[in-house]
Amino acid sequence: MKNQDKAVKKSAAAKAKDSPTSRWISYRPDIKVLDCTIRDGGLMNNHQFDDKVVKAVYAACVEAGIDYMEIGYKGSRKNITPGEYGAWKYCTEDDIRRIVGDKPGKTKISVMADAERCDYHEDILPKDQSAIDMVRVATYISQIPTALDMVKDAHDKGYETCVNLMSVSTVPERELDEALDLLAGSEAQAIYLVDSFGALYSEQVHYLIRKYLHYARAAGKEVGIHAHNNLQLAFANTIEGIVMGANYLDATMAGLGRGAGNCPMELLIGFLHNPKYHLRPVLTCVQEAIEPQRKALGWGFDLPYMLCGFLNQHPRAAIKFNAAKEPGDIVKFFDTLEEA
Amino acid sequence: MKNQDKAVKKSAAAKAKDSPTSRWISYRPDIKVLDCTIRDGGLMNNHQFDDKVVKAVYAACVEAGIDYMEIGYKGSRKNITPGEYGAWKYCTEDDIRRIVGDKPGKTKISVMADAERCDYHEDILPKDQSAIDMVRVATYISQIPTALDMVKDAHDKGYETCVNLMSVSTVPERELDEALDLLAGSEAQAIYLVDSFGALYSEQVHYLIRKYLHYARAAGKEVGIHAHNNLQLAFANTIEGIVMGANYLDATMAGLGRGAGNCPMELLIGFLHNPKYHLRPVLTCVQEAIEPQRKALGWGFDLPYMLCGFLNQHPRAAIKFNAAKEPGDIVKFFDTLEEA
Numbered sequence: 001m002k003n004q005d006k007a008v009k010k011s012a013a014a015k016a017k018d019s020p021t022s023r024w025i026s027y028r029p030d031i032k033v034l035d036c037t038i039r040d041g042g043l044m045n046n047h048q049f050d051d052k053v054v055k056a057v058y059a060a061c062v063e064a065g066i067d068y069m070e071i072g073y074k075g076s077r078k079n080i081t082p083g084e085y086g087a088w089k090y091c092t093e094d095d096i097r098r099i100v101g102d103k104p105g106k107t108k109i110s111v112m113a114d115a116e117r118c119d120y121h122e123d124i125l126p127k128d129q130s131a132i133d134m135v136r137v138a139t140y141i142s143q144i145p146t147a148l149d150m151v152k153d154a155h156d157k158g159y160e161t162c163v164n165l166m167s168v169s170t171v172p173e174r175e176l177d178e179a180l181d182l183l184a185g186s187e188a189q190a191i192y193l194v195d196s197f198g199a200l201y202s203e204q205v206h207y208l209i210r211k212y213l214h215y216a217r218a219a220g221k222e223v224g225i226h227a228h229n230n231l232q233l234a235f236a237n238t239i240e241g242i243v244m245g246a247n248y249l250d251a252t253m254a255g256l257g258r259g260a261g262n263c264p265m266e267l268l269i270g271f272l273h274n275p276k277y278h279l280r281p282v283l284t285c286v287q288e289a290i291e292p293q294r295k296a297l298g299w300g301f302d303l304p305y306m307l308c309g310f311l312n313q314h315p316r317a318a319i320k321f322n323a324a325k326e327p328g329d330i331v332k333f334f335d336t337l338e339e340a
Numbered sequence: 341m342k343n344q345d346k347a348v349k350k351s352a353a354a355k356a357k358d359s360p361t362s363r364w365i366s367y368r369p370d371i372k373v374l375d376c377t378i379r380d381g382g383l384m385n386n387h388q389f390d391d392k393v394v395k396a397v398y399a400a401c402v403e404a405g406i407d408y409m410e411i412g413y414k415g416s417r418k419n420i421t422p423g424e425y426g427a428w429k430y431c432t433e434d435d436i437r438r439i440v441g442d443k444p445g446k447t448k449i450s451v452m453a454d455a456e457r458c459d460y461h462e463d464i465l466p467k468d469q470s471a472i473d474m475v476r477v478a479t480y481i482s483q484i485p486t487a488l489d490m491v492k493d494a495h496d497k498g499y500e501t502c503v504n505l506m507s508v509s510t511v512p513e514r515e516l517d518e519a520l521d522l523l524a525g526s527e528a529q530a531i532y533l534v535d536s537f538g539a540l541y542s543e544q545v546h547y548l549i550r551k552y553l554h555y556a557r558a559a560g561k562e563v564g565i566h567a568h569n570n571l572q573l574a575f576a577n578t579i580e581g582i583v584m585g586a587n588y589l590d591a592t593m594a595g596l597g598r599g600a601g602n603c604p605m606e607l608l609i610g611f612l613h614n615p616k617y618h619l620r621p622v623l624t625c626v627q628e629a630i631e632p633q634r635k636a637l638g639w640g641f642d643l644p645y646m647l648c649g650f651l652n653q654h655p656r657a658a659i660k661f662n663a664a665k666e667p668g669d670i671v672k673f674f675d676t677l678e679e680a
């Protein structure tokens with residue numbers, strides 16, 4: 001629905017005309033949906049998911065027509081404590097093959113590699129030896145030289161690549177412009193707007209996506225959006241991204257993800273009108289594989305996450321507040337955050 | 341934040357310039373916030389709230405600087421079954437006075453009167469005999485002549501008046517234009533865009549608020565927005581309303597309201613930058629008076645409400661699904677809705 005069917009310039013023109021009925025029915029075939037349920041949700045359980053859950057998400061992605069499934073991180077395995085993290089922190093080929101078999105559907109497999117937390121030279125094999133299709137490099141503004149090297153390494157090995165510039169809501173504008181200029185010169189096929197703290201409002205998304213597109217389009221790249229739900233705006237901001245021209249969209253089953261979680265896949269797939277996407281398998285996955293874990297994992301909108309979003313802060317204080325044995329006092333928590 | 345500080349024309353111009361930093365810091369003093377926690381939330385429990393809860397909401401509204409509290413309906417008391425509905429279905433003067441006493445703060449009291457479900461000639465007293473400040477008339481498109489008579493009756497008795505045109509997402513455009521033309525000729529100070537089924541996306545809100553303003557502004561009236569959260573867009577759509585120029589904003593504590601609920605007051609107050617609004621009393625109210633009722637009342641976003649939103653249907657099927665003793669199958673529910 002709504003602007004998915006038009007290139008950015010055309011949809012802006014249509015918006016100016018204010019003739020919505022002509023553009024709410026079709027779809028924009030360039031859009032790609034990426035499921036990052038296991039990768040982002042794993043931040044709530046040290047990536048210790050049962051294979052049954054990972055298989056259910058993969059099966060749902062295939063049946064629902066989702067373009068990519070990000071199955072986890074390629075985290076460094078140096079100095080690890082055995083058992084502290086589950087398989088999806090490392091994503092070895094054996095682990096991935098156990099889930100995807102011979103990859104029956106069209107869904108591609110993505111892994112995320114954090115700048116400075118990945119032994120990418122050794123741990124990421126040449127593409128022809130791997131079940132992985134895409135490597136997404138996640139970077140803070142200060143790590144961009146490393147990220148650029150990682151993107152090049154993965155690209156040269158034969159992978160699709162994206163780059164996710166994290167915590168953009170705290171990056172000074174001048175540095176952001178410089179970063180986008182550098183990333184536009186990389187091999188990445190898409191540059192992601194990442195609202196790590198769930199702190200952006202739609203007009204900020206509007207402004208930032210336009211800025212990202214300015215750099216990305218000139219370099220023949222796409223722009224993506226990865227939203228968090230601290231202010232119940234993850235889906236709304238993803239729509240704003242679509243309207244502005246973002247073509248790579250992150251979402252997770254039932255919104256499972258760190259803290260307040262992500263853009264819920266069931267909302268995104270229900271919204272998109274491309275007939276290749278199907279809602280029923282997503283509903284099944286959410287009901288049978290994801291919702292049963294809500295109590296144990298504890299993701300989703302709540303007041304502590306909301307307050308971190310308002311204050312543009314990392315959700316770690318809220319995660320700690322929610323993990324306490326006794327329920328805490330939200331007003332005292334608010335005061336503590338404001339003092340910080 | 342964000343456009344609250346500018347008249348519509350100016351904010352549109354600023355948007356065109358894409359210079360957001362100049363307009364994200366201040367506020368728009370014309371904005372009025374209306375709490376309808378008890379009125380809309382009462383649709384989940386036949387308005388049988390303990391006085392303690394109603395008093396907590398009122399105290400929070402006063403302390404938080406909320407402009408209006410809608411305390412319930414003025415429902416017809418003809419042929420009622422004693423005990424079926426709580427006091428807030430009828431809002432007698434005695435009931436209201438028990439909560440508000442001598443009205444210590446600036447928060448005004450509103451009641452809603454449904455067209456054809458209210459004995460307004462008898463049940464709404466002259467303003468000088470009442471604790472009520474504002475009467476909001478809720479009407480379906482087919483009831484507008486009655487609604488106009490109700491608005492006139494309340495206005496002539498000395499009340500502020502608003503009119504809420506319900507279920508707009510199902511109203512044909514030609515009828516909507518005619519309705520808005522009629523309502524613009526009424527005594528109501530504001531005309532509300534009401535997304536009864538939580539089915540509108542931001543671009544539809546954008547389009548409709550512009551249409552409402554076209555009729556309302558010419559008649560010296562304001563436009564309001566009342567959103568539901570079926571698609572997790574109640575807050576986002578309220579922001580879109582603000583950006584477009586809506587000055588009357590409905591919200592409820594913790595989003596308590598029928599079905600998926602409303603725009604959460606804690607999000608709205610956290611977003612607004614007018615220093616007259618305060619978040620702490622809202623947080624206290626949500627934590628102490630509202631959240632403890634969530635399990636019993638069962639409002640808030642979930643898959644059944646989402647599906648009704650996608651299909652632009654009344655949430656009654658989802659309410660029934662959720663009320664069943666045994667958990668139902670969401671995929672079967674989806675199929676049933678699509679067949680309907």
